[in-house]
Amino acid sequence: MSYVGDISYSLYLWHFPAIILIGEAYRGIADEGSPIPAAIALVASFVLASLSYRFIEEPIRQSRWLEPRKRTRSARSYKPMIVAGTGVVAVLAVVFAVLVDSSGRYAGVSADAPAKPTATADPSVEDTDDEAVLKGFKVSIRTAIAATQWPAELSPSIDTVLAGYEHDAPVHACGVNPYPGVDTCSWGSPDAPVSVVMVGDSTSIAYTPMMRSLAENSNGQLRVTTFAFYSCLFADVVRQSPDPNAKKACAERNELAIGEIAKLKPTYLFITNVPSALKVEDGSELTMSAYEAGLTRFLDRVGPNVGKTVFLTATPNEKNLMKCYSPRISPKQCTGGVQPSWEAVTGAEKRVAAAIGGVWVDTRPVYCSGDVCPPFADGIIIRFDATHITDEYSVHIAAGIVALLNQSGIRLTKDNSEEATS
Template sequence: MTQQNNATMPEADDATEVTHPRVIRADIQGLRAVAVIAVIVNHVIAWPSGGFAGVDVFFVISGFLITGLLLRDHEQHGAISLAGFYARRIRRIVPAALTVIVVTATVGYFLFNRARGLSTIWDGVCSLLFVANWRFTALGTDYFHATDPASPLQHYWSLSVEEQFYLVWPWLVIIVLAIATRLLRSPARARVALAVVMAALVVVSFLYAVQQTASSPAAAYFSTFSRAWELGAGALLAIAAPVLAKLPAGIRFVVGWLGLLALLWSFVQVTDETPFPGPGAALAVGATMLIIAGGIGGRQRSLFVLDNPVSVYLGNLSYSLYLWHFPVLIFVLLLMPEQTPTVTAIILGLTLAISMISFYLVEQPFHHSPLLRRSGSRAARREAWQAWRDRFGAHAILATVALMVVGVIVGLSSFSVLRDHTPMAAPVAAPVVAENPEVQLQADLAAALTATAWPDNLSPSIDDAMSQTSNTNPARRCFDIGDTPNVDDCTWGNRSAPKHMYLVGDSTAMAYAPAFKAMAEASGDQWQITTIGLYGCRFTDVLVQNDGDGVMDACPQRKQDVADRIRADAPQLVVMSNAFALGQSTDRRPLSTGDLVASTLAEAASYNAPGRIVYLAPPPLGAPLGQCYSTVSSPIDCAVNVDAVWNDFESAFEAAAPATGDHAVSSLPFSCVDGQCPAFAGTLPTKYDQVHMTVQYSEHVAPAIRWALIAQGVM
């Protein structure tokens, strides 16, 4: 999983000095601008490598500003108005966020494939309920969804983290201040007590983040518990503001510039390989704290990178920039997959233009509306609404007209897309009469590579294939997490057949299981075939790290149980199939192709079946169907070249297997033609994701696999 998601931008008019409630801090607005630019550029051109650390900048800013608001409310009124607090959050956050969700889900419904369109709608629902991080955690830790394309609403996870934090934090502030004030009889001491509580929470959350990052990086990235320390760090600054305001100007100058330089360094130093957020986010968090602390005692005009009109304006715009940039990126790349400099300029230009429109027509009018404000009498409420209409009435009219225009454009463009991309029958090769089934498969694959439109006779359709995933695989239970399944429940064909074959490995072996089931059933009384393994678990003697939920716990025992059973059964043939992909050991040490091939051979040697091992290559990686298959794409968009890593693995196995008297079988004859691999062959989709064959295609290639095994002299 790549770390490429922005954080939410706190309220623009909340960027106020704690000791001067109505003074907007230009340096914080500029800090927002730097952070949002880093995140957007990281998403669009993958540079700087740590630009995604802008998420941490916004969390710290948010914790500082929101805690400052709560403390000012308590100091001025002797209490904190939760109704007022949450009303402000709703006015500020919901209107713009809802607009983006509705537009994104609508456009996605018409342009994406069916599965991705429906998934985007669910993403929108979860985002609106502020539980998007839970949804993306579940998908990110689900082995069968880990390679899904990014949702255009994935960046809403951080909005969910913030709002979940603020469901708890104001209540905790109220409780701690009430108890401390009563016991200590001093507002200053009550503030110290709140600082102690917050510091304890920061420490606990940080330690949790470090632990969870090591054990489950995907879950840690989206978790409120592993991110709370970043918001808490900002809260500590707000609590300590009266003390920090007394720092001499010279020290504040040094602290501010030191923080800015450290922040810029973090954007370059942090990479996808950095343990994140614990402890990898610490540099960005600490740098942001220095910048904020340096400006508490007064305006930092010397920090001109942040304190200038352009930076301040972009900081004001940052929430809209955040909301719109990711959907714009996803949709533009869907329509123009080759990201040239021109396409990059279009992405950035559209993001800025749409964000400005949204800022002036949606974000600002609703932010300053009397909605959910306590205005006293009915006359006062009428007067407040009239003043709002006088100021923003034209904005509301323009927003309505703009939404109508967008709706018409989307509707017309969608109709045009559907009309121009109506599926039609693609060229299908005429049947080739040949004993070798690979000949017909090659003809079907070649015909698919010349198709100019998606066939209307695919069965299942690619939409249906993607929705099926592995759940329809007849051997799914034989590769599932948990206790090792009963071998008898995973054996196909006549149980009294004289010959016994095992198919073992990770989920690529599971994808082959329907083919081997078909082979067993077609063999009459000759073969019984057992298909067993564990998805996400490479059958190698070195444990290869996999972040799928529960995989690492089950993998060692599953491999041991399978090896024991193979030694006991002494089958005539053992077929091993694992992913052709690089990986890491459990201590995160990179494993090379040579390491993994040697480790696979070592695992096979433990079966005590020399000369009876076949290393069956998985099909080369396919295209990301969720991304390349849509109403605006053609089959060639989902055709990919054989990847270099696959070639390295295949060459290594072909060289190593004969040395031990064993055999290597390639998957190219039923996957690709001349180095190119299409998404379908004949009337069948070949895969339901980048890695795994559909059940139907696996069954379809059974004769070709049998042919290859016969050619090797092992069947």
Template sequence: MSEPALAPSAPSTRAPHRADLDGLRGLAIALVVVFHVWFGKVSGGVDVFLTLAGFFFVGSLVRAAESAAPLDPRPVLLRTARRLLAPLVLVLAATAAATVALLAPTSWLGLAEQGRSALFFWENWHLAETASDYLAADPSVSPLQHLWSISVQGQFYLAALLVVFGTAWLLRSRGVAVRGPITGLLAALAAGSFWYAISAEHPQSWLYYDTGARMWELLAGGLLACAMPWLRLPRALQALFGVAGLIAIVGTGFLLDGRHEFPGPWALVPVGGALAVIVAGGPASRLLASPALQRLGDIAYSLYLWHWPVLIFTLIALDRPDVGPAGGLAVIAVSLVLAHLTTRLVEEPIRRGVPSPRRRTLVAGVAALAVAVLAATSGWIMSIAGKSDEISHLADIDPAAYPGAAVLATGDEVPVRPEQPSRYVAHLDLPVTTADECLAGGGMVDPLRCEYGDPDGTRTVAVIGGSHAEHWFPALESIARDRGLRLETYMKVGCPVTVAAPDDEPDECTIWSGSVLGALAASPPDLVFSTSTRPRPDHVGGDWTPEGYVRMWERLSELDIPAAVVRDTPWLWEDGVIYRAADCLANGGDADSCGMDRTAVLDAVDPARDASAPLPTVYPMDLSDAVCRPDRCRVVEGNVLIYRDTDHMTTAYSRTLAPELDRQLGVSTGWW
């Protein structure tokens, strides 16, 4: 690559074609696909895509701004829409069809919401709001989850167009050169985005998808595009930059845990590698310009869109947590064929073709398909929304027909009736604390306190922990009404109250836990209620009491606050893959077949019994016999659906546990 000039050359709206950057796209998509299929990790390839997207798009905008042409955003928007929408619509339609064919209707709502969000380039925010980890592939993961990055790009393109053209319009009217001020403005925005990514008080599951936290990666490429005319890099450094950049890009997935570290400072590794390759030359450029990598680069966008749903639906069809070597090759082969056909038959004719009857027909077909996808997804969302009224009537269901946990205590048989809540709306059967926003969200480390029960009660019970403490709340609320108890809640999404080991680095949950313990010390309740166990890591079978729980109990004992700790309910999983009870039932399963062997999910004896033995003010309670039969943990008992998702009880079933929980609380505390 020849050395760039020191100053900008004559304005041009098109940059010289660089085959090596086509190859860089090809390398990036190869890394993405290989790591998704076989390693279950983030490769850094998406970060390279984002950097390249910023480089090309901002570069084209700045060149247009420097030219004498009118600053008309419409052609830019039209070109971008042609580039992004046609393949996206095709993949969304195919995914919708596969969803109907392979997945239970109870799974359609989440995918309908994601599909509609993706169509409007809003998927990343939907995933952030639903706290979706960017997981390794398995049958429980959404086939549309990868579209978050396309949404980020779409939002960036619109924002960059407004910023660059708006700034250029102001500068042109004053006769000022545009490149320098635009570069400075973009640099300030990139710095702000990077600072936000490393300092924002949001959980990783939010920041991973947050456009604001990702913007610096695209702006880094855009800044390089602005600076390219002024760069002067010796040939020796060009070669060094190229080799170092390739090493950084390829090594990212092997050395870094991008799912938990990006888009923070470690994302500088793949982004920096991409920037180095862009300014480089020598062996790296010659390698990247190879025909194979260029060909991959040509179909990179379509391949990115296709490979993930092909992988997920293959796992669903095989009912396995991984595809293995041979299956992975088949997934890649199918994805390559689909990407090639999409690029050649849809993307290129629409994006590059001259106006013709064939092109107009193709555009009309894609538009009709987009309308069909939007109508189907919106229709299903509205259909489920119409059923949500059923939830408000669950508190009044007939206990004789829907006894729930009572049948496990009495052994009585009841005539089988349609389960309540319905499998279609079970995910909406949430405790009142969720509706009241009494479950602290990500980034919150101060205790959030809410009050329930009898405000004049003489005894106070503090419910502490995460969503697994919360799903016992409906039962506790029933007891509080009958026994005259005041209830306080200190709860946070995904955070049981724990105390870290002395050598452990505090995380958000342990910092919040310390704040909760401080609040309890300042205003001690008569009793703390929390959970005492979790499934063993990686679902190897049985349950256990983490050491952090025991240290928390010790701290409560030091504060002279007694604690009633309840064994957690089993989490639904099979062969290492979690599943939803509603989906299993909708796929033709029944209460028994959709359940699990008790010995596979629960130890024979409550692990908290031994763990709490040295602490006389800690009262372990085990309601497993009110959830599971002696040999089987079913998903429906007494016509009441136990699970609202993969591991949380429905509010309806929790209420039926109140008599047994009341009995064990009375025995433990001696209060009644």
């Protein structure tokens, strides 16, 4: 222990840079979050402290330069040099740390990648070449899957996501309590011939920027209203939650939505719920039969007031960018496949849609190629965590979602409104 005391000052100096540099080196790889980086940092700190104690501290401490009575004139002449040398070492250490950070921050950035994200045209509900639109998404997604380096620029930026991404303020406000009101959470002309009401949890909220853009660019054709609420399935089931008020808040929001749907009588009801394995109030796993029964009970209540019910599937649960990203590794580290929970939940929704004469829309073509889903496409980050899409990508996929809706017989234009409500 006495030796540890001897090297304690060097240990104090070395432990922080060791922790930072080694932690950064392990960022985004399999051992991140394990005890391995901390153990290596501890060992490195002791090794560096021992070396600096042996070859720097001790030689200086035992040198004649520190003995005033024995210090010669020539020894005093070395003092400025030693001070300057110490300063140089400190500067070099800072430069080294900056270079390490810079090399890490920009390593893996492709010179061939687009300098800026592909511009997204204003979304429209007007007639488009659906096949051409979806082919464009297929090409951009396959290009992203094949990428071995991160694009030079992404929207939103990686730093924005890592710092804690948040939805647009008006979108977020509609998903929390108190509800701002139908007028505040509606977009598009009040006299639009086609109306959509959105319900569900945070995955439905993530689609709000897209639907808002479609309504605002519909030339008076579309009106969109959202009642989506964070952590609140639109189904007659109670999710387990650490928040003691969540059960009551969710029930109140769903009752509000059901009541307002009776007044609004929308052309379409869009439902999006999180496609994850969930637990119910007693801590047991939510079974798909219970989920189907909960959906059916709610849809029986709103059915007479809705033209057509549309299940708009959420993005497949995938890797969390905040956990898988590292500037030193390929974006393939953040590329994965469709999860079994997504298949199970959306499968249940597909069965309910068939039973009630509704429509189930598979949105994977705007997120994945087959069952492989990249972290970005067209220079835009797709998900800011494992489940939720960014506002930027939500708006970007508007044309693709319209194409998928068209292929499913759901048109957000006047010519189909009478058919939907008949």
